[in-house]
Amino acid sequence: MTEEFERKQERRDPIEVRVGATLRERDVTVAVAESCTGGLIGSLLTDVAGSSDYFDRSVVTYSYDSKRELLAVSRETLDAHGAVSEPVAREMARAVCDTAGTTWGVATTGVAGPDGGTDETPVGTVYVGISNAAPWGTKASKTTAERYVFEKPETRTEFKDRFARQALSDLLARLQNEQ
Numbered sequence: 386m387t388e389e390f391e392r393k394q395e396r397r398d399p400i401e402v403r404v405g406a407t408l409r410e411r412d413v414t415v416a417v418a419e420s421c422t423g424g425l426i427g428s429l430l431t432d433v434a435g436s437s438d439y440f441d442r443s444v445v446t447y448s449y450d451s452k453r454e455l456l457a458v459s460r461e462t463l464d465a466h467g468a469v470s471e472p473v474a475r476e477m478a479r480a481v482c483d484t485a486g487t488t489w490g491v492a493t494t495g496v497a498g499p500d501g502g503t504d505e506t507p508v509g510t511v512y513v514g515i516s517n518a519a520p521w522g523t524k525a526s527k528t529t530a531e532r533y534v535f536e537k538p539e540t541r542t543e544f545k546d547r548f549a550r551q552a553l554s555d556l557l558a559r560l561q562n563e564q
Contacts, residue, residue, distance in 0.1 A: 399429075400429075400550050400553040400554055400557065401429040401430055401432060401433055401553055402433055403557055404430070404553050404556055404557050404560070405430065405433040405435070405436055405439060405440075407557060407560045407561070408438075408439035408440075408489075408560070409435070409438050409439055411560065413439065413487075413488035413489060413560075414439050414440070414441050414485075414487040414488050414489065415430070415439060415440060415441065415487055415488070415489040415490070415491060415556065416440075416441040416442045416443070416444070416481045416482060416484075416485035416487040416489075416490055416491075417430070417442070417443040417444070417481060417490070417491045417492070417552075418443075418444050418446055418456055418477040418478065418480065418481035418490065418491070418492040418493075418514075419443055419444070419445050419446070419492070419493050420445070420446055420447055420452070420468065420477070420492075420493055420494040420495070421469075421493055421494060421495035421496065421497050421511060421544075421545065421548055422493045422495075422545050422548050422549045422552070423445055423447065423545065424443055424445050425545055425546065425548075425549040426443060426491060426493065426549045426552055426553065427440070427442070427443025428443075429549055429550075429553065430443075430553075441485045441486075441487045442481075442485055444456070444481055446458075446477065449463050449468060452468065452473065452477065456476065456477050456480035456481060456484070457476075457480055458473055458476045458477060458480065459476065462476055467506075468494055469494050469495055469496055469506050469510060469512065470494070470512060471512050471514075471530040471532060472530075473494050473512070474492050474493070474494050474512035474513060474514035474530040475492075475514050475516075475528050475529075475530045476514075477490075477492035477494065477514055478490040478491060478492035478514030478515055478516035478528055478530070479514075479516045479528045481516075482516040482517070482518050483518065487518070488517060488518055489515070489516065489517050489518075489556065489559075489560075490514070490515070490516040490517075490518075490528075491513070491514070491515055491516075491552050491553075491555075491556050492512075492513070492514035492515075492516075492530075492552075493511055493512070493513055493514075493548055493549070493552050494511070494512050494514075495509075495510050495511030495512060495544075495548055496508050496509065496510050496511075497509075497541045497544040497545050497548070498537075498541055498544060499541060507534060508537065508544070509534050509535040509536060509537060509539070509544055510532065510533070510534050510535075511532075511533050511535070511544075511548040511551065511552075512530050512531070512532050512533075513530065513531050513533065513548075513551055513552045513555045514528065514529070514530040515528070515529050515530075515552075515555050515556055515559045516528040516529075517559065517563060527563075529555075529559070531555060533548075533551055535547050535548075
């Protein structure tokens with residue numbers, strides 16, 4: 386395929402289709418730990434026919450307790466940084482990747498509003514964690530987390546959609562960079 390064709394295709398295909406095609410092409414798998422997106426990332430991924438080839442699970446861990454019980458996010462990390470933080474997004478992504486036994490893990494934690502924001506963490510803030518499990522002994526596994534702040538006046542549903550699509554975009558970028 387030519388580069389121009391590939392760029393046009395990228396503009397036409399939704400992010401979940403591009404992510405799915407890349408996961409399938411690389412023969413790798415993904416699991417998702419979602420807080421503020423409430424299962425939307427898993428829903429988007431499974432909207433694509435054949436997603437069972439690469440999608441393992443989505444765990445919705447909305448509360449502090451569920452983050453600790455299902456993902457072993459440490460009490461110390463939650464106490465020190467709060468649920469909406471880069472360290473928590475990292476722990477969530479790493480844990481879902483490891484517990485599911487997948488190649489990739491994706492996590493979201495944020496504030497979709499309309500309430501709950503602060504000056505430091507306003508409504509529209511999301512942290513996206515991406516983790517990959519490299520082969521044993523290579524020491525090449527890597528977990529990243531990025532902070533994004535989307536501006537108002539969006540609805541809660543629009544924030545969740547933007548958060549989920551940002552997470553898929555981050556996953557696609559990592560997939561393309563880790564060839």
